Amino acid sequence: MFRLLICDDHPAIRVGVRTAARSAVPQCEVTEAGTAAQVLQLLQGPQPFDLLILDVKLPDRSGLSILDEIRALRPQLHVWVTSGEQSEAFMAAALNGGANGYLPKSVSEAVLAQALRDASTGRIILPANYARRSQPAWDPARAQSSAAAMLQGLGLTPRQQDVLKCLLRGQSNKQIARSLDISDGTVKTHTAAIFNALGVNSRANVIVKCSSLGIPLEAC
Structure with a gap:
């Protein structure tokens, strides 16, 4: 069982991620939250989770501002931050703040599905242009x-x-x-x-x- 927690205040986004997850990962169990308070409450409870996909812009608090609390509650939980922002400085702030990966909201459904399959095996998710910066021609x-x-x-x-x-x-x-x-x-x-x-x-x-x-x- 792969247990996914989605925290995003836009229902359409949650539906899209939930659909992709259930299609990509067999026996995926999905739980949803729309605010920082809701996700923290869920993490204080007994329900286990393997991955949290956390939106940055939540109605009550920034997703980045609760990373420390999430780490205190669930040190082993994998957390992906998701946002429309794709600057290297922003991604670095998310990773340095305790996120395990970063997922731009602009990714296609196919890329999202593959990322979720990778997540179910513990792989790290970073945008290619950030993880693999421009280097000399491949030799x-x-x-x-x-x-x-x-x-x-x-x-x-x-x-x-x-x-x-x-x-x-x-x-x-x-x-x-x-x-x-x-x-x-x-x-x-x-x-x-x-x-x-x-x-x-x-x-x-x-x-x-x-x-x-x-x-x-x-x-x-």
Whole structure:
């Protein structure tokens, strides 16, 4: 069961997301809220959720202003912020505020459906123009060499570099553990070390930071 919570004050938006979710993810359970107060009340209750899609412009409070409260109530909950605003500064504010991903309201139904399928496996959602900023023309051999050199320069152990590459592919902890044949606990330990080395506090910001450092994400 994939449990989705949608918080948006526009009923038409909630209907569109609900329809896409139920079409994209089998056995998707959808709960809806229209205000910041309603979503916080739901999160204070016993009902479990896997993903919250949170609109920024709510009638009672900004979605960004309640991210700290959401994190205090549900530290493990994945939260996507959604808005019509697509500037890098705005997206950075959302990610630094505690969001796990960012979903522009301009995305097509097909992109939304794929994002929801990805979310059900724990992948990170960021607009392509933000996560993968403009880089030189793609040269696989040069990119592989550049990525390896830059990863070594971060001061990470070889195994931590392997985990970082998996993070940059958007893999969940369970997927990383399976790929590298290590335990979930070891993945968490390596991930914490990676966060510390990069000076970030979320998986989404790992992608953003590596992109800003010029690490060719396609080579990882």
